[in-house]
Amino acid sequence: MPLNIVESTHKKAKPESEQIPFGRTFTDHMFVMDYEADKGWHEPRIVPYEPLTLDPASMIFHYGQTVFEGLKAYRADDGRVLLFRPEKNFERLNLSSDRLSIPPIDEQEVMGYLEELVRLEKDWVPAFEGTSLYIRPFIIGTEPSLAVAPSKSYKFMIILSPVGPYFSGGIKPVTINVEDQFTRAVKGGTGMAKTAGNYSSGYQAQAKAAQEGNADVLWLDGVEKRYIEEVGSMNIFFKIDGEVVTPALSGSILKGITRTSILELLKKWEVPVTERRISIAELYEAYEEGxxxxxxxxxxAAVISPVGELNWLGNKMVINDHEIGELSQKLYDTITGIQRGRKEDIHDWTVEI
Incomplete structure (x- = not known):
C-alpha cells in the first residue's frame, strides 16, 4: 500500500544532553494505519504527532484489546542509524495479536513503513553515550461497542521517543524480591503476549518490592508458586556451576528478542546453556552450595541487568558479591557493540536506516 507522508510544520526542540527521561519526550511525527473488517488494514500514513480522538465506547477502554512492542534505533559512532532485529518485534507483535484476537499485520510491509518513519526522524536519534530512540508500535481496538467480542476496527500506530541510558554511571547489579503472593500470568493466559494488562497487574507486587528496598520482582509460576518465570518486564538467566539456565517458554513467559539473541550467542561461544523449568528451591539449594x-x-531497555541479590521468604541470596559477572559483562558488551556499530555484525542482526 502506498504510504502518505504529511510533514510537521512546527518542529520541536530536541534533547541537548544524555539526561532524557524515559518515555516523556516524543518526536515530530508518528505512523498510523487503520483496520476495518470489510477493508482490512488500509491508509498507512506518517503524520505530525498529535492527540487521538476516540469514541468513549471504543473497545480498548472497556476490554483492553491491545498489543504493543518496544525496540530502539541507535546512533553509531560513525553517524549511521541502526535498528536491532526489528523483524523479530513485528513477528512477536503478530503472535501477541493472535492471542488477543487482533488481525495480523503484513510484517514486511510494516517494516518498510517503520524505516520511512525513522528515516524522517533520524535527527531525533541522540548521539550521547548510552542514549537511543525508543520505538513503540501498538494496536488498539477502536470499535464503539460494549459487546464482549473482538473489535471490528483497529488503529495501528508507531510513536518514537528519545531516551537516556538505562544505567546512569554504568551497570549496577540490582536487588530483586521473589514474589510469593501475586500472580503475573499462567499457561493458557496472556503471559506470552505483550499486552497492556500484563503490566498494570504487576504494579502492586512492584510497589511491595520497592517498599522493602528491592528494585524489581521475580515472578514465580501462577499455579504452584514454585517455578521461576520472569523478572518484571525482563527474562531471567542464571549461571549455575558453569551452566547458564533460563526458564523454558511455557506459554506464560514472553519470548524476548534479547533473550533469543543471548541464547544464540552462548551457543556460538560454546557456553553450556539450557532452557528448562527451574524452581526457586533448586536455585536456593544451588546458592547454599556456592x-x-x-x-x-x-x-x-537494559540489554543486561545484573542481579546482585535475591530475597525469598526471608532468605537472602547475594550473587557474585553484588558485582557484574564476567559472562554478563561480555554479553552486554557484545550486544551493545553490535547495536552501536562498534562490533562486526556477523549475525546480520542490524538494519541500517
Missing part, C-alpha cells in the same frame, strides 16, 4: 555464579535479566 554454585550460583551469576544472575541477570535481559530486555530491550
Amino acid at each position: 554454585k550460583v555464579e551469576e544472575a541477570f535479566g535481559t530486555g530491550t
Whole structure:
C-alpha cells in the first residue's frame, strides 16, 4: 500500500544532553494505519504527532484489546542509524495479536513503513553515550461497542521517543524480591503476549518490592508458586556451576528478542546453556552450595541487568558479591557493540536506516 507522508510544520526542540527521561519526550511525527473488517488494514500514513480522538465506547477502554512492542534505533559512532532485529518485534507483535484476537499485520510491509518513519526522524536519534530512540508500535481496538467480542476496527500506530541510558554511571547489579503472593500470568493466559494488562497487574507486587528496598520482582509460576518465570518486564538467566539456565517458554513467559539473541550467542561461544523449568528451591539449594555464579535479566531497555541479590521468604541470596559477572559483562558488551556499530555484525542482526 502506498504510504502518505504529511510533514510537521512546527518542529520541536530536541534533547541537548544524555539526561532524557524515559518515555516523556516524543518526536515530530508518528505512523498510523487503520483496520476495518470489510477493508482490512488500509491508509498507512506518517503524520505530525498529535492527540487521538476516540469514541468513549471504543473497545480498548472497556476490554483492553491491545498489543504493543518496544525496540530502539541507535546512533553509531560513525553517524549511521541502526535498528536491532526489528523483524523479530513485528513477528512477536503478530503472535501477541493472535492471542488477543487482533488481525495480523503484513510484517514486511510494516517494516518498510517503520524505516520511512525513522528515516524522517533520524535527527531525533541522540548521539550521547548510552542514549537511543525508543520505538513503540501498538494496536488498539477502536470499535464503539460494549459487546464482549473482538473489535471490528483497529488503529495501528508507531510513536518514537528519545531516551537516556538505562544505567546512569554504568551497570549496577540490582536487588530483586521473589514474589510469593501475586500472580503475573499462567499457561493458557496472556503471559506470552505483550499486552497492556500484563503490566498494570504487576504494579502492586512492584510497589511491595520497592517498599522493602528491592528494585524489581521475580515472578514465580501462577499455579504452584514454585517455578521461576520472569523478572518484571525482563527474562531471567542464571549461571549455575558453569551452566547458564533460563526458564523454558511455557506459554506464560514472553519470548524476548534479547533473550533469543543471548541464547544464540552462548551457543556460538560454546557456553553450556539450557532452557528448562527451574524452581526457586533448586536455585536456593544451588546458592547454599556456592554454585550460583551469576544472575541477570535481559530486555530491550537494559540489554543486561545484573542481579546482585535475591530475597525469598526471608532468605537472602547475594550473587557474585553484588558485582557484574564476567559472562554478563561480555554479553552486554557484545550486544551493545553490535547495536552501536562498534562490533562486526556477523549475525546480520542490524538494519541500517
